[in-house]
Amino acid sequence: MNEQLKIDFDKTVESLELSNENIESRKKNFNQFVENGFPNKRIEDWKFSDLNQIISSNIDNLCFHSDLELSKVDETIFINKFTHNKIIFLNGAISNIDFSHEDETKVLLIRDLDQNENFKEVNPLVSLNNALTTSYIKVTVKENYSMNKPLIIYNITTKDLKSTALNLKTDIFLEKNSSLKIINFFDDNSENNFINIVQNFDIAQDAILKSYKIDHKKNSNIKYCYNNINLKKNSISENFIYSTGSKFFKNEINCNLNDEYSSAFINGIINLKNSQHHEIKTNINHLAENTKSYQLIKSVLNDNAKGIYQGKIYVASKAQKTNGYQLSKALLLNENTEFDGKPELEIYADDVKCSHGATSGNLDEDAIFYLMSRGLSNQQSKELLINGFLLDAVEKITDLEIKDLIKNMIGITE
Amino acid sequence: MLQIKDLKAKIDNKEILKGLNLEIKPGEVHAIMGPNGSGKSTLSNVLSGKKGYTVSGDVKYLNKNLLDLEIEERAHKGIFLAFQYPLEIPGVNTNIFLKTSLNAIKKAKGEKELDAIEFLKLVKQKASELKFDEKILSRQLNVGFSGGEKKKNEILQMSILNPKLSILDETDSGLDIDALKIVSEGVNALRSKESSFLIITHYQRLLEYIKPDFVHVLINGKIVKSGGSDLALELESKGYESLS
Numbered sequence A: 001m002n003e004q005l006k007i008d009f010d011k012t013v014e015s016l017e018l019s020n021e022n023i024e025s026r027k028k029n030f031n032q033f034v035e036n037g038f039p040n041k042r043i044e045d046w047k048f049s050d051l052n053q054i055i056s057s058n059i060d061n062l063c064f065h066s067d068l069e070l071s072k073v074d075e076t077i078f079i080n081k082f083t084h085n086k087i088i089f090l091n092g093a094i095s096n097i098d099f100s101h102e103d104e105t106k107v108l109l110i111r112d113l114d115q116n117e118n119f120k121e122v123n124p125l126v127s128l129n130n131a132l133t134t135s136y137i138k139v140t141v142k143e144n145y146s147m148n149k150p151l152i153i154y155n156i157t158t159k160d161l162k163s164t165a166l167n168l169k170t171d172i173f174l175e176k177n178s179s180l181k182i183i184n185f186f187d188d189n190s191e192n193n194f195i196n197i198v199q200n201f202d203i204a205q206d207a208i209l210k211s212y213k214i215d216h217k218k219n220s221n222i223k224y225c226y227n228n229i230n231l232k233k234n235s236i237s238e239n240f241i242y243s244t245g246s247k248f249f250k251n252e253i254n255c256n257l258n259d260e261y262s263s264a265f266i267n268g269i270i271n272l273k274n275s276q277h278h279e280i281k282t283n284i285n286h287l288a289e290n291t292k293s294y295q296l297i298k299s300v301l302n303d304n305a306k307g308i309y310q311g312k313i314y315v316a317s318k319a320q321k322t323n324g325y326q327l328s329k330a331l332l333l334n335e336n337t338e339f340d341g342k343p344e345l346e347i348y349a350d351d352v353k354c355s356h357g358a359t360s361g362n363l364d365e366d367a368i369f370y371l372m373s374r375g376l377s378n379q380q381s382k383e384l385l386i387n388g389f390l391l392d393a394v395e396k397i398t399d400l401e402i403k404d405l406i407k408n409m410i411g412i413t414e
Numbered sequence B: 001m002l003q004i005k006d007l008k009a010k011i012d013n014k015e016i017l018k019g020l021n022l023e024i025k026p027g028e029v030h031a032i033m034g035p036n037g038s039g040k041s042t043l044s045n046v047l048s049g050k051k052g053y054t055v056s057g058d059v060k061y062l063n064k065n066l067l068d069l070e071i072e073e074r075a076h077k078g079i080f081l082a083f084q085y086p087l088e089i090p091g092v093n094t095n096i097f098l099k100t101s102l103n104a105i106k107k108a109k110g111e112k113e114l115d116a117i118e119f120l121k122l123v124k125q126k127a128s129e130l131k132f133d134e135k136i137l138s139r140q141l142n143v144g145f146s147g148g149e150k151k152k153n154e155i156l157q158m159s160i161l162n163p164k165l166s167i168l169d170e171t172d173s174g175l176d177i178d179a180l181k182i183v184s185e186g187v188n189a190l191r192s193k194e195s196s197f198l199i200i201t202h203y204q205r206l207l208e209y210i211k212p213d214f215v216h217v218l219i220n221g222k223i224v225k226s227g228g229s230d231l232a233l234e235l236e237s238k239g240y241e242s243l244s
Helices: A002-015 A020-036 A051-058 A124-132 A365-372 A378-394 A400-410 B040-048 B071-076 B094-109 B116-129 B134-138 B147-161 B177-190 B205-209 B230-238
Strands: A085-090 A093-098 A107-110 A135-141 A151-157 A165-174 A179-188 A194-203 A208-215 A222-231 A236-243 A248-257 A263-272 A277-286 A292-301 A306-315 A323-332 A338-347 A353-361 B002-011 B014-024 B029-033 B054-061 B079-082 B165-169 B196-201 B214-219 B222-227
Touching: A002 A020, A002 A124, A020 A124, A051 A222, A051 A248, A085 A135, A093 A135, A124 A165, A124 A194, A124 A222, A135 A179, A151 A165, A151 A194, A165 A179, A165 A208, A179 A194, A194 A208, A194 A236, A208 A222, A208 A400, A222 A236, A222 A263, A236 A248, A236 A277, A236 A400, A248 A263, A248 A292, A263 A277, A263 A306, A263 A378, A277 A292, A277 A323, A292 A306, A292 A338, A292 A378, A306 A323, A306 A353, A323 A338, A323 A378, A338 A353, A365 A378, A365 B071, A378 A400, A378 B094, B002 B040, B014 B040, B014 B222, B029 B230, B040 B071, B040 B079, B040 B165, B040 B196, B071 B079, B071 B094, B079 B147, B094 B116, B094 B134, B094 B147, B116 B134, B116 B147, B147 B177, B165 B177, B177 B205, B196 B205, B214 B230, B222 B230
Parallel strands: A085 A151, A135 A165, A151 A179, A165 A194, A179 A208, A194 A222, A208 A236, A222 A248, A236 A263, A248 A277, A263 A292, A277 A306, A292 A323, A306 A338, A323 A353, B029 B196, B029 B214, B079 B165, B165 B196
Antiparallel strands: A085 A093, A107 A135, B002 B014, B002 B054, B214 B222
16 A cells, blocks of 8 residues: 555645645655554554454555546535535535625635644544645634624535545634534545545634534445544534444544633434444543533444444543533444443543443333334334434534434434 | 133233133223232233233234234224323424324325324314313423323323224323323213223222223233122222132
């Protein structure tokens, strides 16, 4: 792999017209990736998802450079339930940007790869992303500005893209007292690609971020998404992950509650069939007093699917009055499914409230009997119970339009 | 309507029903009384098709072999079980559940399904007859309902689904006098020449409100005595001991 990788790296760097400084930094990151390779199960954070093995058994001859011509975006996939701003990544390149619903002096966009500050090397995949990013966008929402409409980042791949690695990066800056609703929406039509996304969110004092991720369409891609979230005083980050479409998807969120009264909410649904394998991994770092975090993850596993939730809450010694909570519930509908939960609390302060819980089990047979005795078929009864099980995570979404959108996708009717 | 001959039921190799015989004709109300552990709930579970029992014997319902039917087919053909302990179903809206249930039964019967407006009209009417606060129906099914509300919800379901054979499994337990009256009125309103009831209870109290045509005493998996409604009064004064 390494020889091809080197050729692809040189091609990519050559095609991008970068500053020398940028190229040097990319080389450093590239070497870091080459040294480590894709993470495998011997690395603690990856023990339930051996990415190296997953990639080698699903993708032949992974290519790290794509020179596909930009094709036309299929506009029928756009969400039509509400108006929104758009950023469209098509096969790894930015094909369209539309912020026509906003005051253009209040939203700043930068696409220059040289201005992308490389992410610290937290793991080989982030290094790979640093080395090979082809598309970058930084969105800054100015002080006191609340975006009128949500921003949807469409991540689209087309059929002609095969066995290719895409590396995308976005930076979102919310200045003081600003707010943004953002949806990362995936529409994968390609086969057997590896998609590696790094997103950074810096949220200044009193700002509010609502960030939703929708991976709904069934596809054979292998995806990794690393989100880093920095929160300043009295700011809020609400996150929801709907994880159901891809062959493999690992969402990793690192969230730093840097100042007093900041809070983070991470809720999500993992709903899998066949041999899908999805993971949500969180690191919540309480680094100041009076910070709050809340996590609720609901998983439904069918056939021989595998679901994982690794949630860590870290409380620094000065982070007194921390309130941290996490709960994971999984429904295993078949004896061939697997769910791995790893809750971790690492607490160095003494005046904190932290709790975690995890359950996994099958549907309640008595409940199925109750529903069937009212004339529902076995299938209908199970669907009703499963949707009911998922609903309380979906109900955590505070944006009503987006909540309804996700309910519709799941098939929850009201 | 229902003929039960030599019904036996085992669970975990323990025989609970040991050869039960019973016949219910259209329009009749039968009460089954018996001490704890006599097999009353097993009888209602077996008739509504709950899994987990090894069942033998002959049960004819509307001239069909009832034991061959799946749980939901029994519901489609007009059997309704009011549960002793109605289940709490988190995340499932009560109204949606009621509509799904009613339409599943209508569909199986080849009748036209109700749309949302027709359904709400029906529910409104039935709920007010049972003095049941409609607001509760927009909540999750039985979640956080009081004991009385759960039982009223069972009777509401019964009156909406309009079954041919209703089995009430200790519907009176956990009800105060006012709720008992309302529930009984709900049941009485459904009495007709075509519909039959099997009322399972510990106490005679419910039978003051819902007057049965026949009373049977179930002890140790068998009906040991049958009679008219006076039998309930006799049991109330003498207890089950005298019969066992």
